[in-house]
Amino acid sequence: MENYGGYFKALRESKGMTLREVEKRTDVSNAYLSQLESGKIKQPSPLTLHKLSETYEVGYETLMEKVGYPVPERLSRKQEEDKGSIAYRVGSITNDEEVELLNYLKFMRSRKK
Amino acid sequence: MENYGGYFKALRESKGMTLREVEKRTDVSNAYLSQLESGKIKQPSPLTLHKLSETYEVGYETLMEKVGYPVPERLSRKQEEDKGSIAYRVGSITNDEEVELLNYLKFMRSRKK
DNA sequence: GTATTTTGCTTGCGAAACTTAGCAAGACTT
DNA sequence: AAGTCTTGCTAAGTTTCGCAAGCAAAATAC
Incomplete structure (x- = not known):
């Protein structure tokens, strides 16, 4: 340090x-x-x-x-996969919440033409 | 940015x-x-x-x-998307969409008691 | 042997992170 | 209704990053 x-x-x-x-x-x-x-x-x-x-x-x-900065933890394979989920961006969420968010995202985009 | x-x-x-x-x-x-x-x-x-x-x-x-800091090569989000790990699930998400999703998540949670 | 360039360094200086102290509007008591 | 607590915010101050300018010693050139 x-x-x-x-x-x-x-x-x-x-x-x-x-x-x-x-x-x-x-x-x-x-x-x-x-x-x-x-x-x-x-x-x-x-x-x-x-x-x-x-x-x-x-x-x-x-x-x-x-120099003492936090470094991303070495991720397990499963965690690597998690990076593809919405939760990696918006915080941990339940399965139901993720489904609902995906639907809402779809709605958002269809609405935006 | x-x-x-x-x-x-x-x-x-x-x-x-x-x-x-x-x-x-x-x-x-x-x-x-x-x-x-x-x-x-x-x-x-x-x-x-x-x-x-x-x-x-x-x-x-x-x-x-x-916030615009360099990120270790193999872990770059954009590259991950190019490989499809995110795209095949939700597609790439813009910043505005992300904020909107978070607001909707807040709404979802406040509604559930 | 002197002049010129190169090299590492110090000294201000502006910009930006982050804090402490405090204020004003709203929410909750009583 | 008055008083208290909560919430978000601003202002002022400290500290550190990072740079431009410049300096002295060493290297190189003449």
């Missing part, structure tokens, strides 16, 4: 890149990168982490976890 | 909760929740989204994507 500054620095140097090279690739300023590597930044935004994960070729989720 | 304020409001109301109830469960101030629901917040932090995903029982990744 702390001192991941050194981690980012090691990552960059392992690629043999300068701060300004990374800046060019990621559009993250060298000033900010320097602060990041010296531990002055608490939590870079997900977007920044995503850019860095690309140029350093590290997993996005790895970086998210490294 | 915009107007997810109404989405969060619909989510809360579908659960029949007040701002202060959510505050108690999530430790996110009611003031901030109010700003969030009225569209004055651009990108709530992942931690805040995670707390909300728990009390609203919605997928954490769903919220992350909703």
